[in-house]
Amino acid sequence: MNILAILIPVALLLGAVGLAAFIWSIRTGQYDDLDGAARRILIDDDPVDRSSD
Amino acid sequence: MVEVALNSQAHGPNRVGPVLSSDLALRAIPVGVDEHALNLLVEGVHCANCIARIERTLRARDDVTEARVNFSTRRLYVRWHGVADVARGIVDSVEALGYGAIPFDPDILASQGSAESTALLRAMGVAGFAAANVMLLSISVWAGLWSDMDATTRDFLHWLSGLIALPAIAYSGRPFFRSALAALRGGHTNMDVPISLAVILAATVSLVETIGGGVHAYFDASVTLLFFLLVGRYLDLRARAEARRSAERLLLLRATSALVETGDGSLAYVAVDDLAPGMTVRVAPGERFPVDGEILRGTTDIDASLVTGESQPQGAGGGDTVFAGTMNLNAPVAICVGRTGEDTLLAEIVRLIEDAEQGRARFVRIADRVARWYAPAVHILAAATFAGWVVFSVAGWQVALLHAVAVLIITCPCALGLAVPVVQVVASGRLLKRGILLRSGDALERLAGIDTIVFDKTGTLTAGRAVLTNGDEISQTHRRVAARLAAASQHPLSRAVQAAFGTAQPPEDAREISGCGVTGTIDGVSWRMGRRDWCGAAQLPAKGTGSELWLSRDGNPLAGIAFDDAVRPDAARTVDALLARGYQVELLSGDRTEVVNRVGEAIGINQRRGGVSPTGKVARLRELEAAGRHVLMVGDGLNDAPALAAAHASMSPASAADVSQVQADLVFQGDRLEPVAVALAVGRQANRLTKQNVALAIIYNIIAVPFAMAGFVTPLVAAVAMSSSSLLVTANALRLKRGSSDGTT
Numbered sequence: 001m002n003i004l005a006i007l008i009p010v011a012l013l014l015g016a017v018g019l020a021a022f023i024w025s026i027r028t029g030q031y032d033d034l035d036g037a038a039r040r041i042l043i044d045d046d047p048v049d050r051s052s053d
Numbered sequence: 054m055v056e057v058a059l060n061s062q063a064h065g066p067n068r069v070g071p072v073l074s075s076d077l078a079l080r081a082i083p084v085g086v087d088e089h090a091l092n093l094l095v096e097g098v099h100c101a102n103c104i105a106r107i108e109r110t111l112r113a114r115d116d117v118t119e120a121r122v123n124f125s126t127r128r129l130y131v132r133w134h135g136v137a138d139v140a141r142g143i144v145d146s147v148e149a150l151g152y153g154a155i156p157f158d159p160d161i162l163a164s165q166g167s168a169e170s171t172a173l174l175r176a177m178g179v180a181g182f183a184a185a186n187v188m189l190l191s192i193s194v195w196a197g198l199w200s201d202m203d204a205t206t207r208d209f210l211h212w213l214s215g216l217i218a219l220p221a222i223a224y225s226g227r228p229f230f231r232s233a234l235a236a237l238r239g240g241h242t243n244m245d246v247p248i249s250l251a252v253i254l255a256a257t258v259s260l261v262e263t264i265g266g267g268v269h270a271y272f273d274a275s276v277t278l279l280f281f282l283l284v285g286r287y288l289d290l291r292a293r294a295e296a297r298r299s300a301e302r303l304l305l306l307r308a309t310s311a312l313v314e315t316g317d318g319s320l321a322y323v324a325v326d327d328l329a330p331g332m333t334v335r336v337a338p339g340e341r342f343p344v345d346g347e348i349l350r351g352t353t354d355i356d357a358s359l360v361t362g363e364s365q366p367q368g369a370g371g372g373d374t375v376f377a378g379t380m381n382l383n384a385p386v387a388i389c390v391g392r393t394g395e396d397t398l399l400a401e402i403v404r405l406i407e408d409a410e411q412g413r414a415r416f417v418r419i420a421d422r423v424a425r426w427y428a429p430a431v432h433i434l435a436a437a438t439f440a441g442w443v444v445f446s447v448a449g450w451q452v453a454l455l456h457a458v459a460v461l462i463i464t465c466p467c468a469l470g471l472a473v474p475v476v477q478v479v480a481s482g483r484l485l486k487r488g489i490l491l492r493s494g495d496a497l498e499r500l501a502g503i504d505t506i507v508f509d510k511t512g513t514l515t516a517g518r519a520v521l522t523n524g525d526e527i528s529q530t531h532r533r534v535a536a537r538l539a540a541a542s543q544h545p546l547s548r549a550v551q552a553a554f555g556t557a558q559p560p561e562d563a564r565e566i567s568g569c570g571v572t573g574t575i576d577g578v579s580w581r582m583g584r585r586d587w588c589g590a591a592q593l594p595a596k597g598t599g600s601e602l603w604l605s606r607d608g609n610p611l612a613g614i615a616f617d618d619a620v621r622p623d624a625a626r627t628v629d630a631l632l633a634r635g636y637q638v639e640l641l642s643g644d645r646t647e648v649v650n651r652v653g654e655a656i657g658i659n660q661r662r663g664g665v666s667p668t669g670k671v672a673r674l675r676e677l678e679a680a681g682r683h684v685l686m687v688g689d690g691l692n693d694a695p696a697l698a699a700a701h702a703s704m705s706p707a708s709a710a711d712v713s714q715v716q717a718d719l720v721f722q723g724d725r726l727e728p729v730a731v732a733l734a735v736g737r738q739a740n741r742l743t744k745q746n747v748a749l750a751i752i753y754n755i756i757a758v759p760f761a762m763a764g765f766v767t768p769l770v771a772a773v774a775m776s777s778s779s780l781l782v783t784a785n786a787l788r789l790k791r792g793s794s795d796g797t798t
Contacts, residue, residue: 004206004209008190008213011186011189012186012217015182015185015186016182018182019178019179019182022178023175023178026171026174026175026178031174032123032125033123033124033125034125035124035125036122036123036124037124039100039101039104040101040104041101042101042102043101043104043105044105
């Protein structure tokens, strides 16, 4: 059962990383313009500026 | 991808005029030390290329520090170095690219509040994380029940589950707890009460079980329940935000300022709300009159179709009264502001609308109707289970509580909380793809009950603009002359001539004489095209039944050109299809009876009335309602607005008057009438799916609840049954996406 002591923290840690990434993406406004994001792929020289509106 | 192109071409001559306002500078918000920012609504953005063109052009300017187009909301955010007056230049750059740009009202912007949706999304993320991890641990426990897991390991896993689940529930459950508390404080109950009760009781009982080293813990069930319900709540919010956003987009298209002559002879832009009687306002051709007033200088033609339903332009000169909302067609005029505020024709219409709206409020959505008895039923069942086990069993109150909680979890209103919003989101997405904006949440349900459709004529069945009708009678030479003269003018009739005879080079000395027509020299001869008396044709018989233009050479009338308001290309087909599906179709118009009869016959509507006043329209709708009919009103004019508000459901074309669009449940774009049929079909289908989902949920409860009450539902069964029912109703809702069954594609 010692394996649990390693695997469970690892699983939780990975989950927490995912959650943190999700919250970060909300906070930086990445869900504000889903349709636009889909189309911006097609723009050749996407500008460096990533700030939201 | 959802695409709505609010592009200017589709609106034709009815489009609200471009923003002339210099009040742009007032809309700029100061940022930092010497920077300003402006939010603009950009019309006509519909691909990646548009985004790139606008952003690159603006960023190429030295003073612009940031430019970003939000494609979903059609909003452009620009920030620049320097004074607020630069705003004009920025808007000009965007307009030079061929896009319409209108400043966002900061008040509307502030009220948009996406904070709620962000909070919900975050709660959903936390619940999702907790649900996945607790489920992972629970599966180990369930597997352990059949194998050799010892009590210590099981307790350890339970403790771990609780450690994840309890904070997650405390955080993610807040939207439900808050709403439930508010309902209880108000002395009534709503769907959030049983939800909160189920979640909190399940967590508490599980904690007690874990402390006591029990076999069953419901942590997994309570967090998954929360997760699914949050998904539904978020979708519901998004659907409503979408409806509100399209409403705001329409409001923004209004003219907000007027060009006023000040005392010292200079000109200034003044907000329409600040206009006072006695001021002199200049109105350019193609603009709508901002207020009721009297013409001081200038002669022009006025398009009053949006206000009265009258399809022909009318001449107006000094001393004539003009109404807010009518369009100045061909010459600049100055008007003296007459009545404002409460006294205008518009205010009168608004009063009629308010009266008409009374009947609307009675409508109750299916979800609310079900929720009304669902919530009490769930409470009674759970309480009965608890009481039953306490009285008839020796197992003790803890076990009784456990079974009561199982009942609460099993009866979770997922079908209402999740599947109904999914239907709504999918349906509004499908309508958007066809150029139909859904403006109110319950419009789809109301559409489903429709059995009678009442159309307005001008601008609804017809495109609301003139089309040349007697092209065959006119000789080749005259056609060429007419086309060249027409090229020198922007009058709607000139545009109709160009549309019929092709574009040509205007004669070099061509002049437009306002209120009369166009004159010019072609091959050494002086030609005129314009009003009949100006072309010397006063004695000749009228051409056709609508507007006309005459062509004269050296003062001799040679040919009359007739125009008519063109019927939308697919109007007859759409009306046929609606009749075939069993709808009763009627035509109510403010225009003259003979015109109404002609159009009605051409399209195939037998029930028709002309010369109907706004009050008359409302009265007719009331009559139909009293006869038990559910009416869909389709109209565009100011005169239709009260009827739109009075009808069971309503639609307007995107070219409609602002007031009408605000009243309408749905707004459709483009030149075709087909969206009416599409919307009705989607509404019916969405309603069918909603009812199916509610039925599925009830059947599921009828089967599962007895088991839960009898105490056979373990945490495993509860979690599986609840998740599978959620997935089932969601999958059913998604069938709408395929939607070929409506026969309109």
